[in-house]
Amino acid sequence: MAFERAALKSQAPKCQVEALTKRYGARAAVDAVTFDVDEGEFVVLLGPSGCGKTTMLRLVAGLAAPDEGRIRLDGKSVADPARDVFVRAERRGIGMVFQSYAIWPHMNVFENVAYPLRVRRQRGEEIKRKVESVLALVGLSAESRRSAAQLSGGQMQRVALARALVFDPTLLLFDEPLSNLDLKLRERLRLELKELQRRTGLTSIYVTHDQAEAVELADRILVMENGRVVQVGAPRELYHQPQSRFVAEFISTAxxxxxxxxxxxxxxxxxxxxxxxxxxxxxxxxxxxxxxxxxxxxxxxxxxxxxxxxxxxxxxxxxxxxxxxxxxxxxxxxxxxxxxxxxxxxxxxxxxxxxxxxxxxxxxxxxxxxxxxxxxxxx
Ligand SMILES: Nc1ncnc2c1ncn2[C@@H]1O[C@H](COP(=O)(O)OP(=O)(O)OP(=O)(O)O)[C@@H](O)[C@H]1O
Ligand SMILES: [Mg+2]
CATH class of the missing domain: 2.40.50.140 (Nucleic acid-binding proteins)
Incomplete structure (x- = not known):
């Protein structure tokens, strides 16, 4: 048992971000940020508009290149400007779900979800099997042949989620995926999402400025302010032991x-x-x-x-x-x-x-x- 635990401990975290900095002009949108995400963990980046959450996700995804610092996925360096390392987004194996669903309206649900597999040139039967299984996972089996243009907001977001899951990503990134939905639907999808993450054990980084969402979803919350991470902790810890007025105000109505x-x-x-x-x-x-x-x-x-x-x-x-x-x-x-x-x-x-x-x-x-x-x- 002790041996197993030691073996587990020696495993590299799923995602390691070290002293990461991204500047736009003179201003750092992400400023020397360091954090780890463990296998199976659900980490939420929480902070006000403009604090650098999307920029942070884009750096992890490979959609933007950092100026300084390092990112490792499964222990392998994917961005390290000092060593001239930059692995392109499509080679990082990361699934992404954004606020705007980015669903193709001219394709049906099946084809939207199959798209990442077609890009990866997988075989027909393989694609059918994987798409059907992931549509079942998000509760869309019955909508498979419907045109994406006819879907409700909640259904579109589920298609986006299915599409992010279909190629067995090593990491899932979410950028305010529920903020376009009405309150009731948002709360329901939030529950579903948490349940799905528990079942699949997928390591996730989730961006939001909504503290209720953060508290409900997160194993750990990273609170960001002006490009920096100002406190890290379990939701309960941040609520009861905020280390600054900023965190106290952001996480509660104290x-x-x-x-x-x-x-x-x-x-x-x-x-x-x-x-x-x-x-x-x-x-x-x-x-x-x-x-x-x-x-x-x-x-x-x-x-x-x-x-x-x-x-x-x-x-x-x-x-x-x-x-x-x-x-x-x-x-x-x-x-x-x-x-x-x-x-x-x-x-x-x-x-x-x-x-x-x-x-x-x-x-x-x-x-x-x-x-x-x-x-x-x-x-
Ligand atoms: N491509 C870009 N060019 C110039 N400045 C940028 C660019 N992208 C982001 N910024 C700036 O970097 C800062 C952080 O932006 P970012 O989009 O990461 O914030 P955010 O936390 O996601 O905010 P929101 O909650 O509004 O989505 C902002 O000041 C923004 O104006
Ligand atoms: Mg953003």
């Missing part, structure tokens, strides 16, 4: 406010004074000192509000400014000593009225500190 550390307390807690003069106890990871400027992150679902607990020592007075019913929960916006603060209450309890004076409790072990301008880097 309450975030600026403050200063007054004193360190016992057991990894610190007392923080916010810019509006409130004092509260907050958890930290052991690196803060008195006087540090920090951001405090509190998730809305971690707090409680009530109308009858004004005597509680850990309670704060606040007033309900607005209330939004969200089906399985209610989101309240409070005025807490002059600053807006959101609280989400799960379940369908009788709602509290707008304008009501309430007691807000913030469990101190759930309030976290991010040190500003922290030099702590990425993995």
């Amino acid at each position: 309450n975030i406010f600026a403050g200063q550390v007054l004193a360190r307390l016992a057991d990894d807690f610190a007392s923080v004074k916010t810019m509006t003069g409130r004092e509260l106890a907050v958890r930290h990871d052991g690196t803060v000192s008195e006087g540090d400027l920090v951001d405090v992150v509190i998730h809305p679902e971690d707090c409680r509000i009530s109308v009858d607990e004004s005597g509680r020592p850990d309670g704060y007075q606040a007033r309900i400014v607005s209330r939004r019913y969200q089906g399985t929960s209610t989101r309240y916006t409070l005025d807490w000593a002059g600053e807006m603060f959101d609280v989400v209450v799960l379940g369908s309890e009788a709602p509290l009225a707008e304008g009501a004076e309430v007691t807000l409790t913030v469990p101190r072990e759930r309030a976290r500190i991010i040190v500003r301008n922290s030099a702590r880097g990425t993995r």
